[in-house]
Amino acid sequence: MTTPPGVGEGAVTPGEPQAPGVAPPSVQLPHGSELTLSEAASLARELTTRVVALAGAVESGKTTILTCLYESFRKGPVAGHQFAGSRTLLAFEKRCHPARMDSGRANATTDRTRQVETRLLHLKVLADDGSPPRHLLLTDISGETFRQARDFAAEVQKLSVLKRADHLAILVDGAKVVSTTTRDAAVTNARSFLKRALGAAMIGKKTVVEVIHSKMDLVQSAQDASSVLSYIDATEDRFRQEFSSHLGALHLFRIAARPSGDVLPFAYKIPELLDAWVRESRLFGELARPIPPSTSRQFERFTWPPQE
């Protein structure tokens, strides 16, 4: 087979003479950025896909959990789960940048989530127990949306992804909990969001909720660490008492995704969180039927539980 001599892309197009100066047609590839709800719909229809929504106040650590989870996979399997792919690698990379040496920053940070519409990150993982690979769709609800949803019933109803969420992870900011001035409001706001979401039937007996205290490195290195920890104990008890019976399950986590200093390791408790997200779901139950794909059905109108 001859290769026509030439320069530019034209040289590798087989057989066809290229008109000089004409750019050959190009093919669009999957964009690699966050998925919209409709782009994620076919994945969401698979019963084995886990949809995880993270909610919490501004800078409570939601996005950092996701970037640290991704960075953990760059070191190896996480909690026995192998990285099997992602449709949103560009998005992960962009989010990780502020915490990388390449950013030129002295301290690791995470950029604020500003979007209003739901955007999802994607991970495909393979557990080491022989079960088939599983997709994870992860979304962090912006802090502003979190605040508005707490205040206005109409706002929480817009978070349609909650109805399909296998897991809702609510963050309580450890940085606020160490201070007696800010801790009560932080806990109350988290509680209000949960109550609002339950009241609007966006979550319920088919949802697994994680109440996550973030930035535990700050808690542990606080001067009055033991009293902060007692406060956290009491907070967790209250959440359990108030919400457990209304939910599929309520789990409590204390994490430090990107701790400073040497108090706790990088991604502290993130593997356990991932494992909980992958292994547990109450959404579809034993008798679940596959959701038939429908080109007219938008993810926004996804009715859950599935209608007979």
Added chain:
Amino acid sequence: MTGQASPAARYLVIGLPEAGKTTFLAALWHVADTGGVPGALRAPRDVVDQEHLNAIRERWLAVEPTPRTRRGAERRVSMLLEKEDKTLIEVLFPDMSGESFLEHWKDRVWSAGYQELVENSQGVLIFIHPEKLVPSPRIDEGAGALQVLQSLDEGRSPGHAALTSVQENPWDPERSPTEVVLVDLLQMIDSARTPVSRLRVAVVISAWDRVEAEQLEPAEWLAQRLPLLSQFLEANEDRYEWRVYGVSAQGGDPIQDAQRLRAMLPPERIKVVGSGASLHDITAPVRWLIG
């Protein structure tokens, strides 16, 4: 020689800039063409256009460092190789610049010509140069990472900000970790194909002479240095059949070791390890790919 060539078998050759793709093709061509390595694939017949292959082979023979394949100078090379059963197979390898692949990652677009290649490819050769990895360490990973980045900085073009500056650098997808880009290139290739069978992926860790002191098998080296890519291949065995080879096509540093290398018989410069390959058989990854 007898035997009709079967329809051309196409293989993708992917790798970021300076990953060693062209040097490999040059040495491969020499071994296949001259038969200097027992057991290696032979190229018993010429193809019509061997200009590019002969040009890169000449440089390799002279122990000259392989210049970067420029964006405009990409060629598709083909060889007629004889399989064990004596049938001939025409194997097509596009010799593309690493920048092309970075553009696929960054711009999310490739040419219709490349699309056609992808759709019809039976396998992939992925090249990884152990000293040209973009690691992108985290800030919290600290001083050790800083040293690694400073050594990379020395090879960087003047347009990039020096690491020791305090200004913040915007995100540059070209600085994404090598393994992330390679995983996504494989994903893009996979999504463009209509799979009849699993895609064969031969991972070639080039300049193997630089890392053999670590005493790792190539697959172990991959799992340690590019864990994301390694997990990805392992976790997708329903889509990919894969093997890892360590290859030194030059046999050493073409500048520092030039004298020593020129004094050797060319095939003896070549070193191949992993996946049962014999020492100088640079055709081993290709032989496995063509099956």
